[in-house]
Amino acid sequence: MAKVNRARSTSPPDGGWGWMVVAGCFLVTICTRAVTRCISIFFVDFQTYFSQDYAQTAWIHSIVDCVTMLCGLGFALCYSPAIAMVGKYFSRRKALAYGISMSGSGIGIFILAPVVQLLIEQFSWRGALLILGGFVLNLCVCGALMRPITLKDDQTTSEQNHVCRTETQGFQRASPSSTWTKEWVQTCLCGSLQQEYSFLLMSDFVVLAISVLFMAYGCSPLFVYLVPYALSIGVSHQQAAFLMSILGVIDIIGNITFGWLTDRRCLKNYQYICYLFAIGMDGLCYLCLPMLQSLPLLVPFACTFGYFDGAYVTLIPVVTAEIVGTTSLSSALGVVYFLHAVPYLVSPPIAGWLVDTTGSYTAAFLLCGFSMIFSSVLLGFARLVKKMRKTQLQFLAKESDPKLQLWTNGSVAYSVARELDQKDGESVAIAMLGSNPT
Structure with missing residues (x-):
């Protein structure tokens, strides 16, 4: 196979081929996250065909989301690398680039929700899934747009790893069975891993990881249960699919406008706070949802929730990069999205069990809302403690x-x-x- 030529740059170019990478990531999010979220439209058909309750049927959606974030299988091999590539090509306009890239999820939901409902009516749920599978094959085109780039920090790390590998091979040739050689190889490998994943020991990243667990628990069930909830209060199938479309199109607006706004000079230093605000607003939307019993009330909810969902999704890579830096961004994003896996797996079935037990969606939605609010409060409290500690250290330095x-x-x-x-x-x-x- 032809050898891939890597573009070399001392810093992210903030443009050029980077916009093609953004376009590729945009298509990746359509083919992965949008398709996954549209599975909720199949929920009632699955439940009817297999004669199962809410908790059992929810496993279908939760397993898809979990495996996407947990393994190197299927969507996971496309989603995380595409997002990491955008971070390599952009620095100054990173939030805007991520906003455009992640808006593919919203656009995909806006287009696919009514289309999937129409496909189900025309070809049954089996035929609709086959057509979606053919659509997802466009991921091959997206991969062709991902041209690697080597930055200055990457070159330094690569040179260090090359020296380490060269020395290791030399020692192995000189004395392949020597105990000292084996210890050297282990030390070299451990050093490389420690350098790659050193962010795992950072207190800021640990707090972010815990916060992500609660945030992921709260955000997933809505995309499973919004359509069934709308149907339970008398909304028609087409109108329920229309709600998903609204959620998707406003998600796009949240992705792009929030990314553009937080790149402005006045908000550039407050991206972390904007991220917390967006998560907290989605939590408040959840708390209000059980009181909304008609389509005219659900439409404003879909607009508000969709906007702030797009907002914080855009800022996840930005906040992660702020904590760990650009060099470790790919590995850190992999860990962050990996942490989504377990909440994505358990939250829809737990919400379904609450619906089956209580006969209402109230408990499920309230639990999700409080989970997202706690995620926001936890990060905010950690940032406040860090700022107070920094102020105290400055005061002690002046005293000394x-x-x-x-x-x-x-x-x-x-x-x-x-x-x-x-x-x-x-x-x-x-x-x-x-x-x-x-």
Whole structure:
């Protein structure tokens, strides 16, 4: 096979072929996340055909989401690498690039929701799934757009790994069975892994990981149960599919506008807070959902939830990059999306069990809402504690350096500091005279 030529750059180019990578990631999110979320339209048909309750039927959707985030199988081999590639090509306009890329999920839902409902009516759920499978084959085209790029940091890491591999091969040829050689190989491999995944020991990343678990638990069930909930309150099948379309198109607006807004100078330093705000708003939307019992009330809900869902999805890679840096972004994103797996697996069946047990969607939606709010509060509290600790350390530093403290006291500081310097100079002069009596 032909050898792939890697583009070399000292920093992310913020354009050029990067926009083709954005287009490829956009198509990837349509073929993966949008198709996955449209499975909820099949929910009632699955439930009727297999004669199962809510909890059992929900496993179909939850397993698809879980395996996508958990393994190197199917969608996972497309989704995470495509997102990581966007981060390699953009720095200054990273949030906007991610906003456009992730908007594919919303556009896909907007287009596919009514189309899937029509396909089910025309060809049954089996035929609709076959057609969706053919559509997903477009992922092959998306992969062709992912041209690798080597940045300055990547070159440094690659050179270090190359030196390590060269030395290891030399030692192995010299003494292949030596205990010292085996220890060297193990040390080299452990060093490479430690360098690649050193972010796992960062307290900020640990807090982010815990927050992601609660956020993922809350966000998944809505895309499974919005259509069944709408049908349970008397909304028709077409109108329920229309709700999913609204959710999708507003998700697009959230992706792009929130990405553009948080790239502005006034909000550039507050992307973390914007991320927390978006997650918290989705949690509040969940808490209000049980009170919405008609289509005119569900439409504003779909608009609000869809907008902030698109908003925080756009900022996940941005917040991750802020914590771990660009060099480890690919591995860190892999871990973050991996952490989505278990909540995606268990949350829809748990919500279905609550619906089966209580005969209502209220408990399921409230649990999801509080989970997302807790995710936002946890990250906000961690950031507040970090800021307070930083302020305390700065205060202690000033206390330990009297001259540094004097400089912060206004116009008197200069004269006082000058007097201290003069006294220090006099002390030095006296010491020198004492040591040299002539």
